[in-house]
Amino acid sequence: MVKDITIGQFFPGNSFIHKLDARAKILSCFVLIIFIFLCKNFASMGLMCFLICFVYALTRLSPKLMAKSLKPLVPIIILTSVLQLYYNNTGDVLWSYKKITITDGGIYTAIFIVVRIVALLVISSVLTYTTAPTDLTDAIEKLLSPLKIFKVDIHTFAMMMTIALRFIPTLIDEIDRIMSAQKARGADFESGNLLKRIKALFPIFIPLIISSFKRAFELADAMSCRCYVGGKGRTRMRKMSFSYRDAIAGVITVVICGAIIFMNFQFEALI
Amino acid sequence: MSVLSVKNLEYAYSKGTPFQIGALKGVSVDFNLGEIVGVIGHTGSGKSTLLQHLNGLLKPESGEILFEDENIWSSKESVRKCRFGVGLCFQYPEHQLFESTVFEDIAFGPKNMGLSESEIKERVLESIKFVGLTEDYLNKSPFDLSGGEKRRVAIAGVISMKPKVLVLDEPTAGLDPVGKNDLLDLIKSYNKTTNSTVIFVSHNMDDVALIADRVLVLNDGNIVMNGTVPEVYSKGSELLKLGLDVPEITRVFLKLHEAGFDVPTDVYTVSDGKEKLLEFLKRGKMNG
Ligand SMILES: Nc1ncnc2c1ncn2[C@@H]1O[C@H](COP(=O)(O)OP(=O)(O)OP(=O)(O)O)[C@@H](O)[C@H]1O
């Protein structure tokens, strides 16, 4: 089951979204994430969801892939929204029993929280699913390069981000491997009460941390063996270039964001 | 009598993603009590995938696995029973070791079986001796061992559960010739002393000829041959087509036969070869 989490993985392809320049993708993704939080009513949220579904469809990746990746996170999402239902007491009271009061404000917030988390996960997955890790670093580095005047080491920062992203699937594989090794010798992760199951997870994390350190040292060695000394004096093999596709993506992003602002003014804000 | 049988097993990796790979496409096979079965097939033919189904690490998409005539996925107890009854040694020993000391690692299985402290200790000592390591290793970290030592510890960790079926994925890979022969002897003696079934994967045709009673040949997720060593190895040209080969000693005899010498071509082990060759020479002397 842990293997189903595909966050951070790259699925090569040939779609419109795959061909977009990584900088354009990061920027649009960033803007859309901000606007996910600015959607205040069903009209604007609906428009946002439509756009996200449309973008996902453009990647030509199977919807099952996304669904599978979201599945392990369902309990967390539900928990967050139930907490909202309980704690948020704005608006008209619909139902109340002892200390629990459910208000329409609470319901709206709960719904919006679910939609927002899912939208966030989908849009950020679209970015990592369709962008090769190397392109992602190059793009982050380019986009942050103005910060160089403040003497920030952008290259190292971008490299760290990529390595972190790159290693999410590796860590998931590692967890799977350790669980298999323990299962093969009779460890039981499936039965028993919650406490027992959580306890069975501890023996996984210690070997995981040990092997992560080992891996980090090996990676550092491998990088120095290929003469990696940080960003100074490094040149690029490939130049990134914007194309008409990026212009189309930019225009669509701007238009949708404009429409969301318009709808926020036009209709009553629910949260 | 069959202890473990596989019926119409199908499995695909990364189902539902663009990377989907059909690894097993309808495999059926029976494993009998007390026999040694060698599994061969080229890289990526599905050997490891098949082995991981045998103790319930992977769950079949369709088809079933019966351990002592009970479907291992029929209940939680049956899966557990199968995990202890069928001991699996992974292809890469590093993938199997996780505890902080060799002792803890070997003791992991017996602990899960719920054995008493003293019995666990006894089994650990017995297993480490069985695989030919001294007790000095027990306090080392399994990650500080050499590849061959890791392999031995990994095997000790499995046989400490005294499984009825011992499943080994490429146990001889990366060992020196002496270490390899030791390990093959060890497998054979485990099979003899406990009357257990042993199933092992190997890329080395000579190893299979040396200890296996039966050979399974996998190709692209299907079993294409299943028979005794002479039955399978006599089909040299078919094996070549599958990216495999016959043992070196067999090739020597085939070449001799081609060159006009009257030697048998069904020779699969070096010791057998030596006898046949001596026989041939003796005959030559009598005639000439
Ligand atoms: N964890 C995995 N995820 C995705 N695909 C896999 C995984 N493990 C194996 N495969 C694929 O399944 C197929 C069968 O693999 P398997 O490991 O069973 O081969 P094998 O016969 O053991 O090969 P080898 O001799 O190299 O060990 C291969 O095509 C392989 O690429």
Ligand SMILES: [Mg+2]
């Ligand atoms: Mg294998």
